[in-house]
Amino acid sequence: xxxxxPSKIISIDGDAAIVxxxxxxxxASLQLLNDVKVGDFVLLHTxxxxxxxxxxxxxxxxxxxxxxxxxxxxxxxxxxxx
Amino acid sequence: xxxxxEFRNAELVKMLVGKISSMATKDVALMxxxxxxxxxxxxxxxxxxxPREVRLLSGPGCPVCVTGRKYIDQAVAYSRIKDVIxxxxxxxxxVPGSTSSLNLEKSKGADIRIVYSILDxxxxxxxxxxxxxxxxxxxxxxxxxxxxxxxxxxxKENLRNFYLFSSHKIMPPAMExxxxxxIKINGYIAPGHVSAVTxxxxxxxxxxxxxxxxxxxxxxxTDILQTIYMLLKQIRExxxxxxxxxxxxxxxxxxxxxxxxxEEVFSLRDDWWRGLGVLKNSGLGLCNKYASFDAxxxxxxxxxxxxxxxxxxxxxxxxxxxxxxxxxLFGKACTPxxxxxxxxxxxEGACAAYYNFGR
Numbered sequence: 001x002x003x004x005x006p007s008k009i010i011s012i013d014g015d016a017a018i019v020x021x022x023x024x025x026x027x028a029s030l031q032l033l034n035d036v037k038v039g040d041f042v043l044l045h046t047x048x049x050x051x052x053x054x055x056x057x058x059x060x061x062x063x064x065x066x067x068x069x070x071x072x073x074x075x076x077x078x079x080x081x082x
Numbered sequence: 083x084x085x086x087x088e089f090r091n092a093e094l095v096k097m098l099v100g101k102i103s104s105m106a107t108k109d110v111a112l113m114x115x116x117x118x119x120x121x122x123x124x125x126x127x128x129x130x131x132x133p134r135e136v137r138l139l140s141g142p143g144c145p146v147c148v149t150g151r152k153y154i155d156q157a158v159a160y161s162r163i164k165d166v167i168x169x170x171x172x173x174x175x176x177v178p179g180s181t182s183s184l185n186l187e188k189s190k191g192a193d194i195r196i197v198y199s200i201l202d203x204x205x206x207x208x209x210x211x212x213x214x215x216x217x218x219x220x221x222x223x224x225x226x227x228x229x230x231x232x233x234x235x236x237x238k239e240n241l242r243n244f245y246l247f248s249s250h251k252i253m254p255p256a257m258e259x260x261x262x263x264x265i266k267i268n269g270y271i272a273p274g275h276v277s278a279v280t281x282x283x284x285x286x287x288x289x290x291x292x293x294x295x296x297x298x299x300x301x302x303x304t305d306i307l308q309t310i311y312m313l314l315k316q317i318r319e320x321x322x323x324x325x326x327x328x329x330x331x332x333x334x335x336x337x338x339x340x341x342x343x344x345e346e347v348f349s350l351r352d353d354w355w356r357g358l359g360v361l362k363n364s365g366l367g368l369c370n371k372y373a374s375f376d377a378x379x380x381x382x383x384x385x386x387x388x389x390x391x392x393x394x395x396x397x398x399x400x401x402x403x404x405x406x407x408x409x410x411l412f413g414k415a416c417t418p419x420x421x422x423x424x425x426x427x428x429x430e431g432a433c434a435a436y437y438n439f440g441r
Contacts, residue, residue, distance in 0.1 A: 003118055004224075004275045004301070004331075006085040022084075029201060031231050032340045041085060043278065043331050046171075046221075046228045047199025050340065051278040051331050053085055058330040062088060065304060069097045073104050073315075 006053055007044040009036060019044060085330065089302030098307035099131045105314040106135040111266050112313055113402055115257055116222075116273035117144035117430025118301050124435035126303040128310075136310065139402030140432040142256045143273060145221040145249075146173050147400055147424045147431045148355045152388045153220075153249045154179035159383040160216055160247065161192040166381075167210060168194040169203035170218040173428035176421060180389040200232030207236070207244040216377045219248040224275040226250035226366050227340045230347035233372055245377035248367055251353055254284050255364035259355075261292050265401055269313035271306065272298040274328045279344070281336025282324050289322035300328035347372055356424065357397030394423035399432050406436040413437060 007019035007028065017036075019028045021044065029048045030036055042049035114120060120140045123129065129138050142148045158179050161168045168184065175184040175196060188194040193213075197203050200217055207215035219229040229246060236244045253276055261267060272285055277298040285296040295316040299309035309327045316322050326332050344366070353365025368376040393411055398404040406412050406425070416422035418434050425431035429438070 004278075027201075029231065031235075032227060032337060032343070034339060043275070045224055045275055047201045048228045048231060050224060050227065050275065051333075051337055054330050055083060058083060058085055058088070061308075061327070061329060065094050065098070065308060068101060068308075068311075073101065 004043045004045040004050065006041055007049070009038050009040050009042060012036070012038060017049070019049070086302065089300065089304045091304060094304045095307060098304060098311055101311050102136065102307065102314060103133045105311060105318060106133045107318060109135050109137070110268040110314065110317055111137045111139055111402070112269045112271055112310060113139040113141045113260070113267045114271040114273075114299075115141040115143040115253055116276065117147070117428065118275065119271055119273065119299065119306065120144060120432055121430050121435050122301045122303075123306060124439040126306070127439070128303065128306055129440065132310075136314070139267070140399070140435075141260065141402055142355055142357060142400040143222075143253070144425065144428050144430040144432070145225065145251075146177055146428040147396060148251065148256070148357070149174075149177070149220055149249050149424065150354045150356060150388070151178075151180055151390060152354070152385070154183065155388060156383065156385045157184060157218055157247065158182045158187055159385045160377065160381060161187045161194055163214075163381070163383065165213050166193070167206060167213050167215045168192065168218065169197045169206055169215060170194065171220065172196045173430070174218055174220060176427050177424050178391065178421065180386055200229055201235075204232055204235055204241065204244060207241050208239075211243055214243050214245060214381065216245045216247050216381070219246050219250050222251055222253050222273070222276050223279045223344070226252075226348065227279050227337075227344055230343045233347045233368070233375060234343060236375055237372065242374075245375055245380060246368060247377035248348070249353075250348065250366040251355070251364055252350070252366065254287070255361045256355055256358055257288065259358050259361055260401055261288075261294060263401070265403065267294060267402070268317055269294060270296040271309050271313070272296040272324075274298060274300050274331060277326075277328070277332045277336070279337050279340045281341075282326055282332065282334045285324045289324060293322045295322040296324045298324075298326045298328050298332050300331065357400040391422055396423035396425045396433070399425055406433040407441070409433070413441075
């Protein structure tokens with residue numbers, strides 16, 4: 001029930017949309033969102049798109065992870081203690 | 083970007099596991115309170131990657147697991163009424179009630195249909211105007227939103243044969259009850275999709291009142307590992323706060339439209355949770371305005387006396403006090419194909435996830 005699936009909007013008809021879930025097309029309600037368009041990714045949850053997925057934030061998270069590998073937590077901690 | 087594989091990258095996983103090991107300097111217990119996290123953590127083998135200082139606990143986050151037998155018994159009673167169609171999410175159907183289950187009633191001829199969404203239940207109501215169609219609404223804020231949206235549609239269409247039997251709940255009171263009960267929790271891995279609806283401020287009281295940090299997490303392996311790392315960093319620095327790891331989906335203010343719909347349709351009421359008992363203002367019942375769609379108010383039914391399961395320790399498992407394999411029924415009398423307790427029924431339940439992936 002907590003399952004949410006990233007899905008791409010294929011077409012929109014009022015509050016109803018066809019979205020692609022890894023290639024499979026299913027119906028979804030856009031009732032809970034404003035300002036979505038064809039091509040956007042949304043999070044599909046029990047038949048409803050509950051939120052738009054932010055591409056910029058997804059990239060930012062991956063950037064943070066890449067940078068994280070260069071940070072030495074022990075050194076940071078040691079420096080703070082000095 | 084498809085927002086899945088990028089967050090399953092093996093190199094990032096290795097790096098994060100290393101970071102977690104160096105950040106873990108004292109024994110801590112981190113709890114997730116979302117069935118999706120329970121499943122994802124076991125499926126990706128994350129417990130086996132943790133240093134011995136980090137203990138991962140599964141909390142009361144699986145909707146089916148926290149729902150009481152009384153609710154199942156009442157749903158069973160509804161299913162026995164002539165001209166009633168029960169519509170339900172698939173995992174609820176196998177939950178044992180006091181003397182029956184929806185599955186058993188279905189095998190005896192009751193009209194019980196598994197749906198993916200309340201929208202499917204509305205369709206069944208439209209197609210069967212002479213029947214009463216009851217949707218079993220369980221789940222937390224995210225699922226409650228879809229039920230609320232469904233109710234708005236039923237009201238708009240004046241679908242007079244559609245009813246909701248709500249057992250929807252909200253998460254923060256349960257998270258608070260666990261801490262108040264004295265259960266040692268050093269940080270919460272906060273639910274991603276609940277928070278997509280509510281935003282992050284529903285957790286503000288945890289760092290402020292209890293010095294317990296909350297990090298709202300996504301569901302892929304690097305999401306969960308990054309969340310654990312963020313919580314360990316808060317603990318090491320003794321700076322507890324609410325943070326969002328799952329920023330691609332969750333905004334601090336949440337989904338305002340969804341929040342409005344929930345407030346329009348539901349009002350808070352006291353509710354019973356397996357393992358925790360009755361928690362004040364933790365359940366969502368339909369507002370008076372929607373009373374004519376409320377199964378509890380509109381469809382009179384006699385419900386059998388609740389008989390609790392014997393020997394099952396689901397209640398303690400849901401509080402993180404015991405692991406599934408500490409139950410004497412686990413894997414013997416209680417398996418996913420023959421569940422005794424609710425935690426073995428849903429794939430999101432701690433026992434089922436541990437049975438399938440964690441052993």
